Amino acid sequence: MSQTNLGIIVVGAGNVGGYWLDNFAPELPVGAEIVAIVRSTRYLTNCQGNVSNWREDFSNTTQHSPADALAVILQQLEACSHPHKVVLDLTADERIRHHYTDWIAAGAHIISANKYAGASSNQDYQKLRAALQQHQRHWLANTTVGAGLPIQAAIQERLRGNDTIHKISGLCSGSLSWILRQFQASDKAFSYWVKQAAELGYTEPDPRQDLGGHDVARKLTILAREAGWTIDPNDVQLQSLVPPELRQVDLSQFWQQINKLDAYLQPWLETDSAKPMDYLGTVALTNGQLTANAELTSFAADSLFATVRTGDSAFQIYSDHYCEGPLTVQGPGVGAALTASGVHSDVLTLFSELNS
Amino acid sequence: MSQTNLGIIVVGAGNVGGYWLDNFAPELPVGAEIVAIVRSTRYLTNCQGNVSNWREDFSNTTQHSPADALAVILQQLEACSHPHKVVLDLTADERIRHHYTDWIAAGAHIISANKYAGASSNQDYQKLRAALQQHQRHWLANTTVGAGLPIQAAIQERLRGNDTIHKISGLCSGSLSWILRQFQASDKAFSYWVKQAAELGYTEPDPRQDLGGHDVARKLTILAREAGWTIDPNDVQLQSLVPPELRQVDLSQFWQQINKLDAYLQPWLETDSAKPMDYLGTVALTNGQLTANAELTSFAADSLFATVRTGDSAFQIYSDHYCEGPLTVQGPGVGAALTASGVHSDVLTLFSELNS
Structure with a gap:
């Protein structure tokens, strides 16, 4: 040969x-x-x-x-x-x-x-x-x-099996997941954990790339396209965890005023505070209409998304054939x-x- | 073309x-x-x-x-x-x-x-x-x-990425999983749920095929071979849930004496009775030595295997690259x-x- x-x-x-x-x-x-x-x-x-x-x-x-x-x-x-x-x-x-x-x-x-x-x-x-x-x-x-979790392969396999995908959800930001879980397990402020994450190198140099959901929007766009859907990344509705007044300032000003994150997020973070919370991305095609969004979401304590290890990524595919329960792929999803x-x-x- | x-x-x-x-x-x-x-x-x-x-x-x-x-x-x-x-x-x-x-x-x-x-x-x-x-x-x-969950594809993908797999674990018997979960959520006997499962068509015509672990052994063998390991299915150590005196009798006698299951399993089913329990198959290569076994196993309530939906299959791959946490694939794993x-x-x- x-x-x-x-x-x-x-x-x-x-x-x-x-x-x-x-x-x-x-x-x-x-x-x-x-x-x-x-x-x-x-x-x-x-x-x-x-x-x-x-x-x-x-x-x-x-x-x-x-x-x-x-x-x-x-x-x-x-x-x-x-x-x-x-x-x-x-x-x-x-x-x-x-x-x-x-x-x-x-x-x-x-x-x-x-x-x-x-x-x-x-x-x-x-x-x-x-x-x-x-x-x-x-x-x-x-x-x-x-980072190589076989989520795209799982989508391709569904299409090859003539299945029709309806929805893909995922915890796809390792940095947001880490910050939110540390925050919920402690009595320290949210902004404290953002600083920790940045020091550990878990966030982008400007953590607003993570906190604004842009990274999640990119991943949802890639998965939606893998499923054969037409999407513009601007179509993804993002809940930004960055207060409006900190979105345009330069990075050093952002760090100076980092405490403003806490008051801004207070209403969300107190909702269902007993329940595990994470930043969930979802893209779905319903009656020919594509919707995509990413936001803080709380889960029942025994749900899969609540039990995912800190820092792991997890994705669920709902389809004609995976309708009673989703097909799930999860595991460590970051790292060189x-x-x-x-x-x-x-x-x-x-x-x-x-x-x- | x-x-x-x-x-x-x-x-x-x-x-x-x-x-x-x-x-x-x-x-x-x-x-x-x-x-x-x-x-x-x-x-x-x-x-x-x-x-x-x-x-x-x-x-x-x-x-x-x-x-x-x-x-x-x-x-x-x-x-x-x-x-x-x-x-x-x-x-x-x-x-x-x-x-x-x-x-x-x-x-x-x-x-x-x-x-x-x-x-x-x-x-x-x-x-x-x-x-x-x-x-x-x-x-x-x-x-x-x-049933088409991309577990074999995930193993192939690991090998293609020059990763080395150490261990594969799985809840791979939908029928055993269903019986054990129904049993644990009720005050009815284990044998009652075996009868129910058989009536619903969840078991093989002779449920001893499921209860003996033979179906799990076959799946472990297939996964181990996918990982490139040499295995004989007889090498899989199985915990049979069938009492010795019912293993050789004909099927009608098995049904007549089905209650014997309950006394036989009592010691296992009472262990850690507060914890979710399932029938877990594991195959691992350690220092060149292959081990494979399947047995009743209890899990921490917040572990992934404990939160799997009844009837779902779930598999975990541990490898050089997935060492901190496993790569997990789960979802409905049975059905035409x-x-x-x-x-x-x-x-x-x-x-x-x-x-x-």
Whole structure:
């Protein structure tokens, strides 16, 4: 059997990219090799699969990425003589998705750990899909929700079984879940736990990305699209946990006035205070009408969502066939190791599809 | 793109087979068609994809299956001129697995809802694998555990991500789960709930198949093999809920003496009686040593296994990457509709692989 010769361009070598390069790149099958690693400031080329010293090689390289580092990737793609090529977007950078269609036109498949392409506006998303269709390229992104928990695979499997999905719900923000659970188990203020979470690195550098629900909206958008639904991320109704007066101020002012969170959230957090509460995202198609929202929700103490471990993600699918009870997938849904493992699974899936 | 021309031979048209023929066969893609339906007593041939009146056609057919009805399938395979062919084993008949290798040698792929091939002795299982390898044929069986819950897919995904699985646990007997939960929520005897379950059709015709743990052992065997482990189903240590004196007697005597269950189980059922209890199967590989067992187990009230809905199946995977908390898949795991939907997913997966 002939071996697919797959050239891999890795974009981003931070938490996830670094973990993948250290732990999974050495396990690539024969016929797949890394040809370039691109970061925002510098890049490595002609790797010829040997990336065992990539950190040292980076510090020695003189190849500075130009102002538009992303143009480097296109150059690399055009120089790449492998029969197949793939760009791994392992960054969390919103700008990168704008270049996907150019890379696809240059012959690349795409694997994303980055959520922004899957959660872009409906118009941009349709353009991306059209480019993939036109150039017959694959796009895999199983780690964009739940860090590789097989929730997207579960949705695909339902569709393949001619099932009709009605609703997908999930606890999909590890940071909000951690903050809310710590808060409920203690007598400290909500704002105290936001500060703790930020110090532990559980939130985005600006925790308003988490507290505003934007991350949850992106994940709901990705899951809804996986279910075949047309959605614009702006359609997701979000309950922001950030008081209006803190939404536009700069980050240092936000931190100075962090206590304002407590008074703002008081009415919600006191409702059903005996019951476990979390930030639940839901997207549903009812009589052809799509609704999506995310908000503080309290659960019966013995419900599944109430018993999920702190920091775990959990998703439920309701469908024609899972109507009496939902299909549930849950488990740890964050972290570089899980995400890198899921990325590697995508790489091997692509490799096997190209080889079949 | 050329269309795979796939001839489908359906074996069994009872609960699952009947549901699939009624609801999913009409949805087969162009290029896939049913060429024969074989039951134990009669069979239909030359269906040419038109099975909309299969029940009526069966009552009109004069094609009686011979003493060995399974020989009919081999005849049908040899007569089938489609470039690809697949046998769907939708029965629950233990004898059928013995014919898989002949069908594979005759060019068939296999899709099983029937658990017996996946849970056969290690020797027979290796023979089947060797035949598949030799003839380059596919065998799909995603409905043999949890009726299509994506537990086998989750295990495959872990392996594809270079993860190492250490342990798989599950509530995998819907009937035992139902009986134990009804019992614990009531003041009626355990034997009363066994009778109720049998009347409702939740158990095998001989409920000792469920109460003895044999069904759980088969599912553990299938999951362990999916994880790449070598296991013989006899290696599974089972706690039988049937008193020794009732294990060999005939079925009517078992029913006459059913009350003996209660005294036999008393010591177990009284242990931790405040805690929810279920019949838990576990298979684990520790330092190269495989252990598998299934037994009555009590859970903390807020643990996931305790909060699973009655009749749901639930599985947990512990691995290098899911070590802090397990990856969990749960949901309704029994029933003809779910199983038929999962079978259809297997058919479409095979069709797509043949077409790629």
